[in-house]
Structure formats: structure tokens, C-alpha cells
Amino acid sequence: MKRYETLADDIARSIQSGLLQPGERLPSVRETCAARKISPSTVFQAYYLLEGRGLVESRPRSGYYVAREPVRLPPEPEAASRPDGASRPVDISDLVFQVLQSSMDRDRVPFGSAFPSPLLFPLQRLGRALAKAATHLDPWSTVDDLTPGQVSLRRQIARRYLVEGIDVSADDIIITNGAMEALSLSIAAVTKPGDAVLVESPCFYVTLQVLERKGLQAIEVPTHPREGVDLDALAQAIARHAPKACWLMPTFQNPLGCTMPDANKRALVELLARNGIPLVEDDVYADLHHQPVRPPPAKAYDRDGLVLHCGSFSKCLAPGYRIGWVAPGRFRTRVARNKLTSTLNTNVPAQLAIAGYLEGGGFERHLRRLRERLAQQQAQYVAAIAEAFPVETRVTRPLGGYFLWLELPAGSDALALRQRALAHGMSLAPGPMFSPSRGFGHCLRLNCGHPFDARMAEAVATLGRLASG
Amino acid sequence: MKRYETLADDIARSIQSGLLQPGERLPSVRETCAARKISPSTVFQAYYLLEGRGLVESRPRSGYYVAREPVRLPPEPEAASRPDGASRPVDISDLVFQVLQSSMDRDRVPFGSAFPSPLLFPLQRLGRALAKAATHLDPWSTVDDLTPGQVSLRRQIARRYLVEGIDVSADDIIITNGAMEALSLSIAAVTKPGDAVLVESPCFYVTLQVLERKGLQAIEVPTHPREGVDLDALAQAIARHAPKACWLMPTFQNPLGCTMPDANKRALVELLARNGIPLVEDDVYADLHHQPVRPPPAKAYDRDGLVLHCGSFSKCLAPGYRIGWVAPGRFRTRVARNKLTSTLNTNVPAQLAIAGYLEGGGFERHLRRLRERLAQQQAQYVAAIAEAFPVETRVTRPLGGYFLWLELPAGSDALALRQRALAHGMSLAPGPMFSPSRGFGHCLRLNCGHPFDARMAEAVATLGRLASG
Numbered sequence: 001m002k003r004y005e006t007l008a009d010d011i012a013r014s015i016q017s018g019l020l021q022p023g024e025r026l027p028s029v030r031e032t033c034a035a036r037k038i039s040p041s042t043v044f045q046a047y048y049l050l051e052g053r054g055l056v057e058s059r060p061r062s063g064y065y066v067a068r069e070p071v072r073l074p075p076e077p078e079a080a081s082r083p084d085g086a087s088r089p090v091d092i093s094d095l096v097f098q099v100l101q102s103s104m105d106r107d108r109v110p111f112g113s114a115f116p117s118p119l120l121f122p123l124q125r126l127g128r129a130l131a132k133a134a135t136h137l138d139p140w141s142t143v144d145d146l147t148p149g150q151v152s153l154r155r156q157i158a159r160r161y162l163v164e165g166i167d168v169s170a171d172d173i174i175i176t177n178g179a180m181e182a183l184s185l186s187i188a189a190v191t192k193p194g195d196a197v198l199v200e201s202p203c204f205y206v207t208l209q210v211l212e213r214k215g216l217q218a219i220e221v222p223t224h225p226r227e228g229v230d231l232d233a234l235a236q237a238i239a240r241h242a243p244k245a246c247w248l249m250p251t252f253q254n255p256l257g258c259t260m261p262d263a264n265k266r267a268l269v270e271l272l273a274r275n276g277i278p279l280v281e282d283d284v285y286a287d288l289h290h291q292p293v294r295p296p297p298a299k300a301y302d303r304d305g306l307v308l309h310c311g312s313f314s315k316c317l318a319p320g321y322r323i324g325w326v327a328p329g330r331f332r333t334r335v336a337r338n339k340l341t342s343t344l345n346t347n348v349p350a351q352l353a354i355a356g357y358l359e360g361g362g363f364e365r366h367l368r369r370l371r372e373r374l375a376q377q378q379a380q381y382v383a384a385i386a387e388a389f390p391v392e393t394r395v396t397r398p399l400g401g402y403f404l405w406l407e408l409p410a411g412s413d414a415l416a417l418r419q420r421a422l423a424h425g426m427s428l429a430p431g432p433m434f435s436p437s438r439g440f441g442h443c444l445r446l447n448c449g450h451p452f453d454a455r456m457a458e459a460v461a462t463l464g465r466l467a468s469g
Numbered sequence: 470m471k472r473y474e475t476l477a478d479d480i481a482r483s484i485q486s487g488l489l490q491p492g493e494r495l496p497s498v499r500e501t502c503a504a505r506k507i508s509p510s511t512v513f514q515a516y517y518l519l520e521g522r523g524l525v526e527s528r529p530r531s532g533y534y535v536a537r538e539p540v541r542l543p544p545e546p547e548a549a550s551r552p553d554g555a556s557r558p559v560d561i562s563d564l565v566f567q568v569l570q571s572s573m574d575r576d577r578v579p580f581g582s583a584f585p586s587p588l589l590f591p592l593q594r595l596g597r598a599l600a601k602a603a604t605h606l607d608p609w610s611t612v613d614d615l616t617p618g619q620v621s622l623r624r625q626i627a628r629r630y631l632v633e634g635i636d637v638s639a640d641d642i643i644i645t646n647g648a649m650e651a652l653s654l655s656i657a658a659v660t661k662p663g664d665a666v667l668v669e670s671p672c673f674y675v676t677l678q679v680l681e682r683k684g685l686q687a688i689e690v691p692t693h694p695r696e697g698v699d700l701d702a703l704a705q706a707i708a709r710h711a712p713k714a715c716w717l718m719p720t721f722q723n724p725l726g727c728t729m730p731d732a733n734k735r736a737l738v739e740l741l742a743r744n745g746i747p748l749v750e751d752d753v754y755a756d757l758h759h760q761p762v763r764p765p766p767a768k769a770y771d772r773d774g775l776v777l778h779c780g781s782f783s784k785c786l787a788p789g790y791r792i793g794w795v796a797p798g799r800f801r802t803r804v805a806r807n808k809l810t811s812t813l814n815t816n817v818p819a820q821l822a823i824a825g826y827l828e829g830g831g832f833e834r835h836l837r838r839l840r841e842r843l844a845q846q847q848a849q850y851v852a853a854i855a856e857a858f859p860v861e862t863r864v865t866r867p868l869g870g871y872f873l874w875l876e877l878p879a880g881s882d883a884l885a886l887r888q889r890a891l892a893h894g895m896s897l898a899p900g901p902m903f904s905p906s907r908g909f910g911h912c913l914r915l916n917c918g919h920p921f922d923a924r925m926a927e928a929v930a931t932l933g934r935l936a937s938g
Contacts, residue, residue, distance in 0.1 A: 097806060106609055127603035127604040128604065131604060132600075134599040135596040135597060135600060136596075139592055142587050142592075177816075178813055178814065180812055193662060206810055209806075209810040213807060213810050319611040320610065322813070337562060337678075338682060340566075340678070341653065341678040341679050342649065342679075343646040343791070344646075344649040344650075345791055346646070346791060347819050349599055350816050
């Protein structure tokens with residue numbers, strides 16, 4: 001049992017025994033850290049687990065309290081996935097493109113969408129930054145810094161690494177057309193067609209599509225819905241398949257929402273370093289943590305330059321601006337060269353606009369508001385799912401991001417449910433999209449990045465009815 | 470002998486015989502068309518050839534006149550290239566990256582640069598269009614039209630095809646991160662690693678780098694410095710190597726500046742169609758024609774959807790905005806899917822800004838001014854080269870774009886010249902960059918896209934001295 005689980009169980013017993021009364025404030029994180037000699041993130045994990053079980057509730061800017069009336073919340077998925085361990089070519093794109101096509105319609109309820117509501121972003125303020133950048137554009141900046149990107153933006157990104165205590169300088173960064181390009185360039189830099197790549201099970205479908213396009217093999221590694229990839233299984237897969245790269249999302253994974261504990265991230269990086277295997281780290285959701293502290297990326301433990309760390313402003317600040325980046329470690333030259341011959345450069349005014357916005361200092365304030373909104377929305381969606389879905393339905397409680405992963409009762413068919421949901425004007429992302437072996441037939445990913453209004457409440461109720469019938 | 474050559478020779482004889490006097494206006498294009506039953510573009514080709522020989526001169530918005538004092542102009546290259554006809558893997562990138570690195574310094578004279586002066590573009594007006602687009606951005610547009618790009622921009626581009634009489638609708642177009650991405654996606658859509666691709670000799674080095682990155686073989690086809698690729702040789706190469714694609718720049722080719730006559734473009738498309746071979750057409754310079762009429766692309770003759778036509782606003786309107794497009798014919802779905810999993814989308818505000826600028830109607834006016842500037846600059850550079858370079862030097866007279874191709878006297882070493890030029894603060898693009906077989910050792914491409922001011926005059930003089938010594 002993990003430390004945070006022990007702590008959570010202790011508190012749960014205190015609540016059941018009446019030592020902690022309904023409405024009473026839990027000990028502060030600082031007190032608990034000092035008393036138990038554990039880290040703040042362990043305490044938060046315990047409090048989150050209890051919140052997920054409906055035993056405690058958080059009040060913004062105040063702290064955690066024993067829930068006044070215990071809510072019936074759906075259970076969390078508990079079992080790690082059990083893929084068959086094979087290395088296989090990927091052939092998933094037809095299914096994925098079908099599903100994506102049906103997610104693009106503005107009039108559909110976007111449960112299957114990969115994007116949060118664009119209304120959550122400061123597009124007006126960014127627009128002013130862009131207007132300023134565009135009208136004061138130094139003409140020569142359009143042909144300067146061609147491949148790595150504008151130095152002012154690389155400096156701002158490096159500053160954020162510095163705050164996290166991560167050793168990445170402006171020169172280590174390459175600006176890309178969104179994280180998508182960062183990831184695609186990264187995997188291309190460390191593999192050749194036919195190579196095998198370790199991925200989570202389930203994993204983000206675009207990862208699978210990139211492997212398919214590049215003629216790479218995928219090895220699905222068992223993944224726990226709260227703690228991420230199973231390191232023992234990962235070690236076995238390395239021994240068995242000699243993969244050439246590992247492509248993971250260690251923080252707020254898409255679709256599970258799971259986050260590897262810090263110690264696991266460190267162990268992961270060490271395991272890969274011992275085997276000389278590069279890690280492509282997709283870290284686009286980390287800024288959307290619901291708890292106060294940003295989980296460190298695996299890159300924080302990288303001593304060998306083997307981690308290619310990919311980030312983006314698309315999910316936390318500027319959708320549609322298509323500005324991402326990669327800190328490719330020792331693969332910098334290869335990534336830069338591939339970038340030069342695939343897209344050459346990234347939109348200059350947008351780079352300068354985001355750099356200007358970050359310099360202005362509004363970013364952290366925006367992020368705080370966004371995180372609160374996303375955490376609140378997630379709680380609302382989970383409660384609504386508890387009302388509407390079959391009682392055996394399990395639902396994740398991610399500590400960040402805006403995706404829920406639902407395990408429907410055994411025998412449910414998420415692909416069929418998707419068809420029925422479409423007929424009711426909703427898009428859905430069924431489990432088999434997220435697996436090269438087409439597993440997770442009874443699972444689905446649900447977007448909770450859109451404000452939970454009356455339309456959404458009705459849609460969740462309808463979907464629950466469809467899932468029950 | 471081609472029609473335009475016959476016409477040019479007739480006029481040259483009239484000048485030599487005194488029938489046409491120095492300073493006298495040449496017959497108007499309309500008169501000559503009617504009298505000889507030939508097309509305007511043939512007449513313009515003849516006049517350009519005569520201008521290139523120093524026998525006539527053009528006066529903006531007035532017409533062509535017999536030159537008052539015959540200028541000594543360097544001869545044009547006349548011989549088509551003679552590559553060895555092999556199909557070979559490409560290994561050019563190290564040389565190219567070395568050269569590119571030395572072209573990025575703002576303080577160097579940019580003879581080796583691939584970009585014209587950014588001061589030639591209406592960046593202020595575009596900036597205002599971008600500011601307007603950004604501050605009035607519909608938030609949902611950031612997640613709409615993900616892969617093909619904003620419909621308002623696709624409509625504007627389709628409108629320009631329509632004006633040219635080319636059957637490409639808004640739905641046939643995919644917006645890309647510059648032409649670079651359009652080309653890279655296009656060649657990926659029609660080849661697999663190991664396939665052979667037909668290219669011009671010499672050809673744009675980035676073409677070679679893309680082939681190298683994708684593990685493709687290159688077959689260099691003999692190319693004439695004025696008329697482009699040799700169709701007989703192309704047919705032989707098809708028979709010999711069974712290539713899977715052809716990648717050409719039929720209009721204002723980089724580096725030669727050559728343009729295939731319309732009849733050759735048509736014959737090219739028919740030849741490829743008979744063999745079922747797709748044509749990736751790089752057409753990024755076509756809007757920079759110095760003659761009044763825009764040469765049609767090969768796409769104009771495409772009846773089978775086999776031409777993937779790639780364009781861009783980077784060279785004619787908006788450097789640094791990274792907005793290009795492809796009309797991929799029957800390969801649309803494949804290109805769209807590759808785009809989705811490589812960069813997902815293109816900067817939305819920039820798409821809307823360019824669409825807004827095009828709607829505003831200032832584009833044609835800007836283009837007219839830009840073309841005049843480029844034509845004038847080219848004449849100034851050619852004249853300066855005539856002064857400074859060894860007399861045996863041959864120089865192209867492209868009918869559009871902003872590159873000159875110089876054949877130095879036999880035995881010259883362009884790679885060595887590049888080193889000496891660097892020491893004098895100038896970048897250079899030596900011939901071997903443009904050939905997988907590292908031919909063209911005595912050639913170089915010279916950028917004449919920068920205003921010919923005192924600094925440039927001095928630089929050309931210095932370079933001529935270096936080339937002579």
C-alpha cells in the first residue's frame with residue numbers, strides 16, 4: 001500500500017469513528033506533512049482520493065472538510081490494464097478518423113472531443129498581445145531564428161522550467177506547431193520504420209496514429225488508472241522486445257487521467273537510462289493540475305538527455321495558435337533538422353504574442369482560474385454520472401486535465417453506444433480508439449472540459465439512460 | 470527552334486539592320502500576337518530573351534524599346550544539365566545545414582539566402598489584418614475546420630484558381646504550415662521509403678533533404694536553364710527506374726529560375742498520367758512573374774487528380790506567417806490524415822488575417838509593385854555581375870522570382886569561393902547543394918531579392934573579384 005493510501009485510510013477511519021465530524025476541517029497540509037514526515041503532494045493525493053470517494057470536500061481557497069452528507073459517488077477503476085504483451089503494427093486510423101469526423105460538428109455535445117471549451121481561454125487578451133506583436137513586428141524576425149523559434153518565447157519557456165528546478169535553457173528548446181509536431185518530430189528523431197515503441201494501455205489515439213504513419217510497432221504496457229504505467233511490466237517488455245523508444249504521458253494521461261507518482265517517474269527515467277532508451281514525454285496537461293502543486297515531469301529526473309519533453313500552449317492558454325515546444329535533450333540537432341525539412345518554422349507573430357503575454361505576467365492568474373473551473377466541472381460531471389449511469393459504472397478522478405475514463409458494466413459495448421449517442425446529438429470517444437489491440441470495448445473517455453450547464457446535464461442524463469438500456 | 474526564339478531572332482535582325490532604331494518602341498504585344506498568330510506569352514518570352522541579351526529594354530507601364538546603347542551583358546547558360554541518370558539515396562543534409570547556418574546571420578550579405586528582403590512586404594497592413602482577426606476571433610474557430618483549415622481562406626485561394634481557369638474548389642484545398650509542410654505531406658502521401666522520385670538537375674536542396682529524411686531515392690533529370698526539365702529524358706528515366714513520384718518546380722524553378730513552356734507543362738502532365746505517376750508541383754514563385762502574365766501551373770492541365778499543387782504566401786505576401794496550402798487532387802484524404810497526425814492544424818489568426826487581407830483587395834496591387842521591384846533588382850544585379858565577374862561567367866535571366874544562377878568559368882570551385890565569401894561577410898549557395906550527385910561545382914545561386922543599394926553593389930564587386938582570382 002502506498003503512503004497516500006495509508007493516510008487516506010487513516011482519515012477515513014477517523015471519519016467513520018466520528019473523530020472527525022461532518023463539516024469539520026481536515027488538518028492542514030502543512031500540519032500533516034510535519035506530523036507524518038511526508039511531502040505535500042502525498043497529502044494532496046490522499047485528500048483527493050478521499051474526495052473521490054465522497055468522504056471529504058474541498059472549498060476553494062479554504063481547504064478540505066469532512067463531507068456534510070456523504071454523496072454516493074461511482075467507484076473508481078482499480079485494476080491495471082492487462083494487454084497481451086505483443087509488439088504489433090498499428091492499424092487504428094480508420095476507426096479514429098471516423099470518430100474524429102463526428103466530433104467536429106459544433107452542434108453536437110462534445111463528449112468525444114479532445115479540446116476543452118474555447119470559452120475558458122483569455123482569447124481577448126491574447127488577441128491584444130497578438131495585435132501588438134503584429135503591428136510592431138521587426139520584419140527581419142520573419143527570417144531569423146528559423147528553426148528553433150523566437151528567442152523571446154524560448155526564454156519565457158526556459159524561465160518556467162527554471163521555476164520548476166529543471167535544467168532546460170532557451171537554447172535547449174525548439175518551438176513547434178503545437179505539441180503534435182513536437183511529438184511527431186521527437187519520435188522520428190529516435191526511431192526508424194519497423195522499430196518497436198512502448199506505449200501506455202490505453203493510450204492517446206494520436207500516438208497510435210503517428211506510430212501507424214511512421215510504420216512503427218506498438219507494445220502496450222499495463223497501466224494503472226491512478227498511478228500510470230506499471231514499471232515491472234515495462235522492464236519485462238524491454239527485456240522481451242528491445243524497443244527503441246518509450247512514448248508516455250506520465251502526468252494526467254489521456255485518456256485515463258492517471259499520474260505517475262514522483263518516485264515512479266524517477267524510477268522510469270533511471271530504468272530507461274540503464275537501457276539507453278529515449279523517452280518521448282507528452283506533458284501537455286501538466287499545467288491543468290487541480291491540486292495546488294504542478295506534478296514534476298519525468299524530464300525533471302533526466303540526467304542523460306534521453307527525455308524529449310513536449311509541451312504546448314494549446315490546452316492551457318491559446319487554442320488555435322498552434323504553439324508548442326520540445327526540449328529534446330541530446331536529440332536537439334536531429335529534431336531541429338527534421339523540423340527544418342517538414343515545416344521550416346512556426347508562425348512568428350503568434351510566438352511573439354505568447355512571449356509578450358507571458359512577460360506581462362497574466363498567465364499564472366489565468367491558470368489559477370482555469371484550474372478551479374476544471375476541477376469544479378469535473379466534480380459536477382462525476383456527480384451527474386453517479387445519478388445517471390448503471391451502478392456498476394466506474395469513473396476515474398483525475399488530479400488534473402479534463403477527461404474522465406468510464407468503465408461501463410461488463411458486457412457493455414462502447415462502439416455501439418457511440419452510434420446511439422450520435423443519433424442523440426452527442427459525440428463519444430469509445431475505448432477501442434485508445435488501443436492497438438482494440439481493447440477497452442466497455443470503456444469510454446468523456447470530455448468534462450465544457451461548463452456543466454443545463455444542456456450538459458441533460459446530455460449526461462441521456463447518455464446514462466442509453467448506457468443502461 | 471521554338472516560336473519565341475524565332476520571333477526574337479527576327480527582331481534582333483531588324484535591330485541589327487537598322488529597321489528598328491535605338492530608342493524606338495517595339496510593336497505592341499497585341500499587334501504582334503495578331504500578326505503572327507501566336508500567344509501573348511510567346512511574345513513576352515521573345516521580348517524577355519532580347520532584354521536578357523541587352524538588345525531591348527522595358528519601361529514600366531509603357532512597353533519595350535530598342536536599347537539606346539547596347540549593354541554588355543553576360544551570356545546565359547545554354548546547355549541542359551547532364552546528370553548520370555542513376556537512382557541514388559540522398560546524403561546532402563550535412564552540406565546544406567552548414568551552408569544554411571551561415572546564411573542566418575543578419576549582418577552577412579544574404580547572397581546565399583532563400584528569402585527576399587522582408588522589407589518588400591506589406592507587414593504593417595497585414596499586421597492590422599491580424600490584429601483585427603485576433604481581437605474578433607470566434608473562439609469556436611480555434612477548434613473548427615481542424616485539418617483542412619479555415620474555410621474563409623480556402624475560399625479566397627479557390628477564387629484565385631478560378632481566375633486562372635483551374636478547377637480547384639475550397640474543398641479541394643488543405644491549408645498548411647507554409648509550402649514546406651505542403652510539399653512534405655504531398656511526397657509522403659505518394660511514396661514509401663525506398664521509392665525513387667524524379668527531380669530536376671539542379672533542384673532545390675530542401676527537396677533533397679526531404680527525400681533524405683524519408684529514405685527516398687532521387688533520380689536527377691536533365692534540365693535546361695531556360696525551359697526546365699527535358700521531357701524525353703524524363704520519359705527515359707520513367708522507363709528505366711519506374712519512379713513512384715515526380716517532384717518539380719515547373720515555374721521559376723529554384724535554383725535555375727527556368728520555366729517550362731506551357732506546351733511542355735501539358736505534355737509533362739500527360740506523360741505522367743499515362744504512367745500513373747503523381748506530380749508534386751512546387752509553385753511558390755509563380756506570383757512573382759516579371760512579365761505581365763502569370764504562367765499557368767502544370768495543375769492547369771491535370772485531368773486525373775495526379776498533380777499535388779503546393780503554394781504559399783511566404784514568398785509573395787507574408788513571410789513568417791507560415792501559411793501555405795496544397796491542392797492534392799485525388800490524394801486529399803491521405804494528405805489530410807498525415808497533416809492531422811503531424812501538426813494537426815495551422816495557426817488560426819494568421820489564416821483569418823490573410824483571408825481578410827485578400828478579401829480587402831490589396832493583394833494584386835501589392836503584387837504589381839513587388840514584381841516591378843524584383844524585375845528591376847534582377848536587372849541591376851545582372852548588370853553588376855557583368856561588370857565584376859570573369860567574362861566567361863554565364864548568368865540566367867529568369868522571367869520571375871529572385872534567384873540568379875551563375876555558371877563560373879570551367880575549373881571554378883564554388884565551395885571554395887563560398888569560404889572566401891564568408892570571410893568577406895557574405896553568404897553563398899554553391900552549386901553542389903542542389904544536386905544529390907554533388908554536381909555543379911562551378912555554379913552558384915545568387916539571391917537578388919534584396920534592394921540593390923551601395924552595400925550590395927560593393928558586395929557584388931567583391932564577389933566578382935574573389936571569383937576572378
